[in-house]
Amino acid sequence: MEFSWYRVLAVMKKNLTALKRDRRTIGLIIFLPIMMMLVFGYAFGTDIRNVKVVICNLDANAGSAVLSNKGYSFLAGDDRLELTDNVTTVAAGLDEVHFPGLLPGVWALIVFPVNFTEKWPHPAPVEMYVDGSNPQIVAAVVGAVTTMLVDLSGNASVVLYNVTYKYGNKDYRPVDSMSPGILGFTVMIFMLLLSIVFNVRERLSGMTERMTATPTRKIEVVLGNLLGYSLIAVLQTSLLLLIVKLIFNIAIVGEVLYVFLMLFIFAINTLSLGLFLSAFAKNEQQAFQFIPLMIIPSVLLSGFVFPIDGFPDFLKVVSYLLPMTYIIIILRKDMLAGLGLQSVWLEFLVLAGMTILFLLLAAIVYNRQKR
Amino acid sequence: MNINRKLDKEHRPKTTLRNYKCFGWEKMKVIQTTKLTKAFDGFIALKDFDLTVEEGTIYGLIGPNGAGKTTAIRTMLGLLLPTSGTATILDTPVKDIKRVIHRIGYMPQDLSLAMELTIFENILFFGRLQGMAKRDIDARAEELLKLVELEKFGDRLIEACSGGMRRRASLACALVHDPPLLFLDEPTVGVDPDLRSAFWQYFRNLTEKNDKTIVLTTHYLTESEQCDIIGLLRDGMLAREGAPKDLKMEVPDGRGLKIRAPSVADAIIREVQDELGLQSQADGDFAVIRFTGDFDVTRILEIVQRHATTYGMELIEPTMDEVFSHFTSSKGTAKLAANQNVPDEPEVMI
Numbered sequence: 018m019e020f021s022w023y024r025v026l027a028v029m030k031k032n033l034t035a036l037k038r039d040r041r042t043i044g045l046i047i048f049l050p051i052m053m054m055l056v057f058g059y060a061f062g063t064d065i066r067n068v069k070v071v072i073c074n075l076d077a078n079a080g081s082a083v084l085s086n087k088g089y090s091f092l093a094g095d096d097r098l099e100l101t102d103n104v105t106t107v108a109a110g111l112d113e114v115h116f117p118g119l120l121p122g123v124w125a126l127i128v129f130p131v132n133f134t135e136k137w138p139h140p141a142p143v144e145m146y147v148d149g150s151n152p153q154i155v156a157a158v159v160g161a162v163t164t165m166l167v168d169l170s171g172n173a174s175v176v177l178y179n180v181t182y183k184y185g186n187k188d189y190r191p192v193d194s195m196s197p198g199i200l201g202f203t204v205m206i207f208m209l210l211l212s213i214v215f216n217v218r219e220r221l222s223g224m225t226e227r228m229t230a231t232p233t234r235k236i237e238v239v240l241g242n243l244l245g246y247s248l249i250a251v252l253q254t255s256l257l258l259l260i261v262k263l264i265f266n267i268a269i270v271g272e273v274l275y276v277f278l279m280l281f282i283f284a285i286n287t288l289s290l291g292l293f294l295s296a297f298a299k300n301e302q303q304a305f306q307f308i309p310l311m312i313i314p315s316v317l318l319s320g321f322v323f324p325i326d327g328f329p330d331f332l333k334v335v336s337y338l339l340p341m342t343y344i345i346i347i348l349r350k351d352m353l354a355g356l357g358l359q360s361v362w363l364e365f366l367v368l369a370g371m372t373i374l375f376l377l378l379a380a381i382v383y384n385r386q387k388r
Numbered sequence: 389m390n391i392n393r394k395l396d397k398e399h400r401p402k403t404t405l406r407n408y409k410c411f412g413w414e415k416m417k418v419i420q421t422t423k424l425t426k427a428f429d430g431f432i433a434l435k436d437f438d439l440t441v442e443e444g445t446i447y448g449l450i451g452p453n454g455a456g457k458t459t460a461i462r463t464m465l466g467l468l469l470p471t472s473g474t475a476t477i478l479d480t481p482v483k484d485i486k487r488v489i490h491r492i493g494y495m496p497q498d499l500s501l502a503m504e505l506t507i508f509e510n511i512l513f514f515g516r517l518q519g520m521a522k523r524d525i526d527a528r529a530e531e532l533l534k535l536v537e538l539e540k541f542g543d544r545l546i547e548a549c550s551g552g553m554r555r556r557a558s559l560a561c562a563l564v565h566d567p568p569l570l571f572l573d574e575p576t577v578g579v580d581p582d583l584r585s586a587f588w589q590y591f592r593n594l595t596e597k598n599d600k601t602i603v604l605t606t607h608y609l610t611e612s613e614q615c616d617i618i619g620l621l622r623d624g625m626l627a628r629e630g631a632p633k634d635l636k637m638e639v640p641d642g643r644g645l646k647i648r649a650p651s652v653a654d655a656i657i658r659e660v661q662d663e664l665g666l667q668s669q670a671d672g673d674f675a676v677i678r679f680t681g682d683f684d685v686t687r688i689l690e691i692v693q694r695h696a697t698t699y700g701m702e703l704i705e706p707t708m709d710e711v712f713s714h715f716t717s718s719k720g721t722a723k724l725a726a727n728q729n730v731p732d733e734p735e736v737m738i
Contacts, residue, residue, distance in 0.1 A: 023519060024516065024517055027516035030513075031509075034504070034505055036504075038504045038545070222503065223496050224500055227494065227514075229467060230496075231490075231514065232486070232517065232518060233517045
């Protein structure tokens with residue numbers, strides 16, 4: 018039989034209709050991301066408030082300072098920060114080398130460069146000299162400045178800033194990266210659940226075998242399952258991003274659409290992996306056991322919680338086998354630095370390659386029980 | 389054999405000598421297996437299974453639980469890989485069965501429907517997998533729902549259906565694309581007797597008028613009588629095969645005459661035993677005389693007429709249970725009986 022999208026769509030429609038009637042799963046689709054975001058969001062420092070910072074506005078020294086003043090008041094209004102002083106009188110020429118150090122109790126110095134307003138939209142980057150000893154506080158400062166810059170420019174691509182660590186390990190900066198990890202993790206856990214459990218249930222009910230006794234090809238069923246569930250992924254990813262923006266106000270420097278697309282690809286990746294793994298589960302209990310098996314390394318070894326650079330080599334190997342590692346790198350570059358695909362094309366290719374590989378593997382082992 | 393049988397263009401048999409036969413003298417062999425064997429982890433579920441099913445017949449695989457009926461069907465459908473032996477289905481080796489699978493309908497033994505979908509949506513789904521257009525499926529679904537007497541329940545979710553309704557819905561799904569070859573694994577389980585006989589009438593209609601071929605399993609022995617050919621399976625082996633009426637002829641002392649001849653019954657029996665050596669016994673006014681196969685009944689009647697001028701007579705045929713017990717050997721008879729005599733009471737349907 019020829020491959021036919023008609024059958025793929027039939028499988029997809031069947032799954033969506035079934036899902037639509039499964040109220041508990043719909044509840045899970047909606048509440049799982051909210052819950053995860055709340056738990057992670059609060060646990061990982063988005064609730065850091067009133068961090069003492071000093072702002073140094075060098076812009077005013079030369080002509081108009083409209084933009085930097087606007088930025089200043091924006092930062093003053095951000096309850097993550099508490100401004101102790103507006104140092105406008107420090108001599109121009111202050112830079113990283115000459116900077117004497119932070120005052121006691123102050124976590125960061127934020128410097129608007131000379132001619133910030135004048136050279137807009139191509140000013141020198143806003144400099145941040147931060148105490149890197151508490152990564153979550155650094156995240157709050159970077160987050161506040163990023164939000165401010167996005168607000169000023171209205172265009173994410175203009176945003177430029179530098180972070181200089183005065184204390185603490187410069188390499189140890191998991192902080193900036195927390196939100197991409199949370200996004201990836203939430204998508205992963207639900208997509209694994211969906212694909213593994215539903216697929217095993219379908220096989221146990223005899224549907225898988227019955228479909229095999231029709232002109233349907235394995236790849237059609239796998240694609241149909243994938244498409245159906247990926248629509249759920251679209252729904253959930255949108256919801257996640259909405260929560261990220263609205264509730265936690267996490268800055269996304271790059272394009273939201275890009276983040277969305279990348280998360281979607283990651284969702285397909287996880288779905289295919291789930292479909293593949295489910296072939297090895299005899300029943301739903303066994304299927305559930307795969308979930309922690311996939312989740313735990315993905316959380317601990319992907320750079321989500323601990324930076325990969327600190328791992329011994331053999332663990333690094335594991336890290337780079339995890340799709341989660343790649344999505345975190347991809348999202349981090351974009352959400353925190355506004356760098357799109359061109360900065361992570363290698364990681365993107367690996368992720369896409371893994372997705373296709375899992376998909377093919379899933380089709381190969383589909384209805385593996387056939388003996 | 390209907391010469392005008394509509395042949396699927398795509399699958400018109402090649403004009404070889406063998407296939408010429410199928411147009412004229414010999415019915416086409418829809419299924420042919422040779423020494424088909426299937427072992428699971430050392431356990432042999434099917435052994436040297438030789439089966440030939442001709443077009444336009446209902447072939448019943450009969451046997452106790454675990455006899456290999458379902459394994460046989462699944463192997464013939466290519467859902468299980470045979471350990472050894474070959475199977476040719478619709479002129480196609482079973483390994484290439486995907487080429488002809490659209491001409492096969494399969495109703496599995498277990499539920500195999502999408503629980504969260506309605507009966508109609510399930511039919512629609514399987515119709516679409518067969519590549520049928522929505523419009524055609526709609527029309528066909530209406531027909532099928534009427535057949536399985538579910539026309540009022542098309543919108544009911546499978547999970548809300550009783551066991552019997554699920555079986556009927558499953559049958560409808562297997563029939564949706566009107567396939568020439570049907571594998572039905574226990575199609576009548578949990579279906580009440582009235583509807584069961586309607587099913588059988590439908591099956592007969594399919595095979596006799598439309599040249600379809602049906603391979604089914606059943607454990608209702610009485611019902612197996614309605615098959616054209618039955619294969620008696622035991623421990624994975626085809627113990628015996630044949631038309632029910634032929635098999636009945638072979639049961640020793642299976643047939644008989646029950647003669648009503650008041651007061652002379654004893655005398656008749658004595659003479660029958662002496663002259664013909666037939667097993668016989670008196671039962672009040674009746675003389676029950678047992679014989680095997682097509683014994684010449686007139687010889688019995690001669691004796692009867694010596695004693696009585698008027699008498700009543702009834703022909704006794706062996707039941708399918710007796711046929712089954714006979715052909716599946718003695719040692720397992722008790723076990724078989726326990727498995728086979730499923731009461732024919734209808735399952736109460738909601």
